[in-house]
Structure formats: C-alpha cells, structure tokens
Amino acid sequence: MGEMKEHTISVLVEQTFDALPRIAGLFSGRGYQIDSISVGEAEEPGMARMTIVTRGDDGVIEQITKQLNKIVNVVKVTDLTYEPFVERELALVKVTATQSTRSEIMQIVNIFRAKIVDISPKTLTVECTGSRAKVQAIIGMLRPFGIREISRTGSVALRREFRGET
Amino acid sequence: MGMGIETSIGQGDIRTRDHRSPVELEPIYDVSGAEILVRALAEQGVKTLFGIPGGAVLGLADAIGRFGRFRWVLTKHEQGATHAADGYARYSGRVGVVLVTSGPGSTNTVTGIATAYMDSSPIVVLTGQVPLPMVGNDAFQEVDTIGVTRPITKHSFLLRSAGEIAETVRKAFYIAGSGRPGPVVIDMPKDVLAAHADYLPGEPVVVRGYKPKIFGHAHQISRAAERISRSRRPVLYIGGGVVASGASEWVRRLAIEHQIPVTSTLMGLGAFPTDHPLWLGMLGMHGTYAANMAIQMADVIIAVGARFDDRVTGRVADFAPAADIIHIDIDSSVIGRNVQVDIPIVGDARHVLVDLVPLVKTPDSREWLEQIQRWRAEHPLWYDRNSDVLKPQLVIEKLGEITDGEAVIVTDVGQHQMWTAQFYRFKHPRTMITSGGLGTMGFGLPAAIGVAVAQEDGAPRRPIVAIVGDGGFQMTMEELITAAAYRLPVKIFVINNGYLGMVRQWQELFFGRRYVASELFRANPDIARVAESMGALGMRVEHPGEVQEAIEKALAWDRGPVVVDFRVDPRENVFPMVPAGAALHEMIEAKPSEE
Known part of the structure; x- marks a missing residue:
C-alpha cells in the first residue's frame, strides 16, 4: 500500500438527528483515523458543513470518501487536499505564567499574532487562530512554560476561489 | 389476539382470513399516527407484516387490526420475524416488513438486520419506542434502537411527530428497495403513534443526497x-x-x-x-x-x-x-x-x-x-456415491434430480450450505436463499417461512426446501411452530451429522482433531419427534436407499411443514477447500476413492 498522507475532507450534510453519529460511527466502525472533526451550520438552513482531517494511504482515503457518500444524509463530499484551500483552527491554551515568564510568553503571543484572552496571577490564556501547523507551533513554543489546558476546535476549511488566473 | 385480524384456531391451524379490498387511500383528517402509518404502509403495497406486538406498539397493532388489510404473521421470536421478512424480500424482490415492540423486541431483530445488511436485502423494520419525553430515562423496555442498529442499517429514522410519519414511510421504502438495497429502521415513540395529524396520500419522494447511479458511464x-x-x-x-x-x-x-x-x-x-x-x-x-x-x-x-x-x-x-x-x-x-x-x-x-x-x-x-x-x-466435484453410509451430498444431488432444479432452496450456514451450493442444480434466479455475508446460523427455517408467505402474496409458486444442519436448526427451531400454525408448505431437510460440522472440519484439518465444543450428538434431540410435537410431519432417513422415497414423500406432503432428519456420515468434509491464507489454485481436493 501507498504512503500515509493527511487529508482534509469537507462534507456537506443534512442536519438530521442521526447524521453526525453515522459519520463518526463510520470512522470508528471501519477503523479510519480521525485527527480532527468540526461541524457547524452551513450557508443553507438545515445543512451543516463538516471538516474532517484524517490520514491514510490512497486506498483508505478513497474508501473514506466513498463510504461518506453512501450515507443517505450526506449531500456532498470534497477532498480538499488536491486543490488550494484555506484552513483555520482556533485554539485556547491556558499556560502557567509567573511574573518572570509573563513577558516572554507575551512576546511569543505577538510573534504568532495570537491574543491573550484571560489572565490570572498564575496563568495566561492564549487564543490562537491559524492553520493546524501554526497552532501546533505555538503550542510547542508554550509547552516549556507549563501548559495547564488546551481546547481546540479542529480545522475548518473552504476551497480557494481565485488562484491568480487573469 | 383479538386485533381485528379474524383468526380461527383448531388443530394447530391458525389462518388469517383475507378480507382485503382494493386499497383506495383518501385523505383523512385528524387521525392518530398509528392510523397514518397503516395507510402509508398500504400505499407501499404491503400485504404482510412479520413480528410480535408489545407494550409500545399496542395502539399500532390495534390500528392494523381495524384496518384489516394486512396479514400479520406472528412468529415465536423477533429474530425469526426478521429472517422471515428477509426471505420474503429475497424471493419476491419486494420490501419485507417487520413490526416489533421496543427494547428486547428491537434487540432481538439485530441478527436479522445484520444478515439483511450484509446480503443487501431490502427490509423495513418498525420498532416500538418509549414516549419521546421518556427517551433517555432508562424507561421500561427502552433501548437506543437507532444507536444499536446504526452500523447494520442502510438508514434509520426516528419519528418525532405524527405529521411526518407518511413521508418517513415513503422514504424508508424507497431507500430500502433502491440502489444497493438494505435494511431501514423506523423507530416509533409511543406518543408519536398516539398523536393526531392529517393523512394525505402522496407521491414517491426524492431524498436529497441519495441518488443511486443506475446507468454506467x-x-x-x-x-x-x-x-x-x-x-x-x-x-x-x-x-x-x-x-x-x-x-x-x-x-x-x-x-x-x-x-x-x-x-x-x-x-x-x-x-x-x-x-x-x-x-x-x-x-x-x-x-x-x-x-x-x-x-x-x-x-x-x-x-x-x-x-x-x-x-x-x-x-x-x-x-x-x-x-x-x-x-x-x-x-x-x-x-x-x-x-x-x-x-x-x-x-x-x-x-x-x-x-x-x-x-x-x-x-x-x-x-x-x-x-x-x-x-x-x-477434477469434477466428487463424493463416494457408492457408499453404504448416507452421504450428505447424495441427499442434495437427489433433491436436485427429483425437483429438476425447480425448487426454491433456502439454506442455513455451514457444511450443508456448501454442499447445497456445489451439488444442487440451480436454474433460476432467486431460488437460492442463503445467508452469505454474515453467515447466520438459524437463518434457514424462518427465511423459508418468508418465502412461503411471499408465494401466498403472489410470488411464483415453487416447492420450498430449507436445507439446514442440526446445529442451525436448533437455533431457530421454534419457528417450526409458526410454519405449522400457518400450514406453510416448507420442507425442512436437516442434514444431521451430530456436529457443528464446519467447526468439526476445521478442527480435523487445522487443530489436531481436537473437537472442542463441536460434538452436538451428545445432546441432540430426536428431530423427527421435535417436529411432530410442533405440528409438523417428522421423518428420519438413515440409509442411502431410503433417500429417494423420503424426498418424494416430503415434497408430496400438503398439510403444512415436513421435517426430514437425514442422519448423514459425520466424517464427511467439504472439498475442494482453499485453506485460509492460500491462493485460489492451492486447493485441497476431495480424496478420490482408491481403485
């Protein structure tokens, strides 16, 4: 089999009570990996758009998209990996901050264009938005200070419309 | 009983009288969800339901009785009902319908649903559910039916209001029967069936996101x-x-x-x-x-x-x-x-x-x-045709000769299933009804009941022979009582070798002949007497010379089910065999007789 590769799959699905468990159950029941899964209302009432980040070789990814398409409430499945797409994730990171480390942390936050959204005598909570890679990077930079809690949304993604053609 | 389906009981014979009139469905205003559901089923051409009533579906059972146009085949167990609906669907090509109550009623259908799912058989399973406000409270006879059946259904619906029932039934039948067919569950909370709404006869629906591809590129x-x-x-x-x-x-x-x-x-x-x-x-x-x-x-x-x-x-x-x-x-x-x-x-x-x-x-x-x-x-298929011991393949080969391949064969799972596949002379599609994907022992007898009922509902008449093993027969043999009650002409040939035969074969070939937990002969009942006690004709065959006459007698029997206990050679194995992990050409062939 081929090499494992990360794929970002966008799923447009009717918001029925059973649609989300069916999609999640597909991944657990057939042994597919989920790196992240996020879901929210789409542009059309009654529809949700789900962004799934998964990994697998070409055969596995083909099965995932075909099996998703078989779910009755799934209207459209797009593997964004093969075209330019915008991807964002939001993470909240609560990090230990003492008087001596606080300014250093704030420097890192500025470099990543992140934000401090909560402060306490012993902690800072950082809001960071960006690609998964950027979020991973800031978490990596903050880890030495002592991470208390992390809450991440998982990626959301849309295909890019304009690719510079004239 | 007393559900409005007229029944007469006597000599183990329960027949439902058919007082069906052509279905003319008019709009009806302000009726219960149960009344709407019954009409939506009639719209789909449903003639028969398989199942068992219970607390959560009593109102629906009553509505079915008063409607009076369905036959309710009351099985002994919900698994039997589900396999029967599956057999009905496989033989007739029409969607089979199951109706059970909540909780254990629904969990008992699970094996049947999984069997239908693996073999792409179209059934709709109507399950009772506790009232919506009680869902999630661990109420009496509550189980998360949708959750339990999710991985083994093509789709499932939870009814949330009486007004959506007719549309849901239309969608369920459409999804079950189209594309790659499969089972669909409709979970029916008791209060939704009791609530009132209008019934409006409708057109077939389109389900967004579901468009089976019919024509090839x-x-x-x-x-x-x-x-x-x-x-x-x-x-x-x-x-x-x-x-x-x-x-x-x-x-x-x-x-x-x-x-x-x-x-x-x-x-x-x-x-x-x-x-x-x-x-x-x-x-x-x-x-x-x-x-x-x-x-x-x-x-x-x-x-x-x-x-x-x-x-x-x-x-x-x-x-x-x-x-x-x-x-x-x-x-x-x-x-x-x-x-x-x-x-x-x-x-x-x-x-x-x-x-x-x-x-x-x-x-x-x-x-x-x-x-x-x-x-x-x-390299023809081979077994010892001149043996003095009764060989299982002989029974199947003889059955093929006598019926000339015109019977519908229903099998259980195991050695007898493979011998049937090898030695029966099949000629027509839909005449081999078998659990292929899931390999469900216990499928054969109730599925044969479904075939018999499908014939009464208009599917082509053919002799029905269920070929089962002694192991599988005992898993659902209570449905013999059902077959007898409705006097269904099913012939059950038990290929009785006193073992879980396929397990025994693997133990012989790959586990040093250590027959762990596969020796059924130690506690097998007298199958002919079991049959007699359940209202069927019971026969036993022990010698090759008796086979022809026994098959002819069983096929000619016209007073309900027949069970023939064929006491076959317990050492017979299924060959050729490609061992697990081997390539197709690496077959173990049957040993030819030394001549």
Missing part, C-alpha cells in the same frame, strides 16, 4: 466491450447483485452469445443455469477446481454485482494474476476495495449489461473453453 462501457472482445481467456464472475437487479437474462446473453464461461459467488447461484456447458461452478474457498483455475488463468474477468469477498479471492496478492478486471457494481465503494480494478463501472447490473452486451464482439475463446473442459473432466 458510456465511455467505460465501450472500453469494457473492447477489452472483452479481444480477450482470449475471459471469465464472467457474478454475484448477488445480478439476482437483485434482475440481470440474470443479460448475464446469460453475454455468456452464451459470446462464449464466455461463468462462475458465481454463493449469492449469485441461480442467475446462470448450472446444467449449461459454460457453467464453471461456484468459485472461492469451496469453489470447483475449474472455477478457481479459470480465475487464476483468466486474461479478463468481468465481475458483475459481486464484491471480491475474502471467501472468494483467497490470498489477494495472488488472485487472478494475469487478468484485467472489469468491475460492474451499483456500490462504488466495493470497486477497487479488495482487488485493483482496470475498468470500473458504477451502475445497476442490468442496465449496464443492457448497454454493454450489444457492443461486445465474440472473443476467440476456443482454446480456453477446451482447457476448461479438461479441468472439468479431470
């Missing part, structure tokens, strides 16, 4: 035709999809007009006549030498409505090494899943073949057919 079809036309060693490999889509006639045309030999999976048996010179026999783990060798040597394989299951391919890495594979299936997810496919065609088997067959030019397959004839002559 024209370019792919012409590529396939071109490849077949210049093949030298073509093989048609057909499966259950051919039966389900009604493509049997077109498979026959493709094969016979263009001289292409045919092999089939277990599920495809009957789609091609087994007495035709182009017939290779079944392929796979217990396939014939000719079929397996033909696959291994083929230059083109045309797979139609089959899914390259592991029991078919043997060791995948060495499957059909020389072949270009053309794969026709309505479910794109089975294409390219287990083996690499050169020409994929997504579509309904019949529609694709209708487009494909006229484009094919007859390939030059003369040398190939001669080779196949040699394989067939040198």
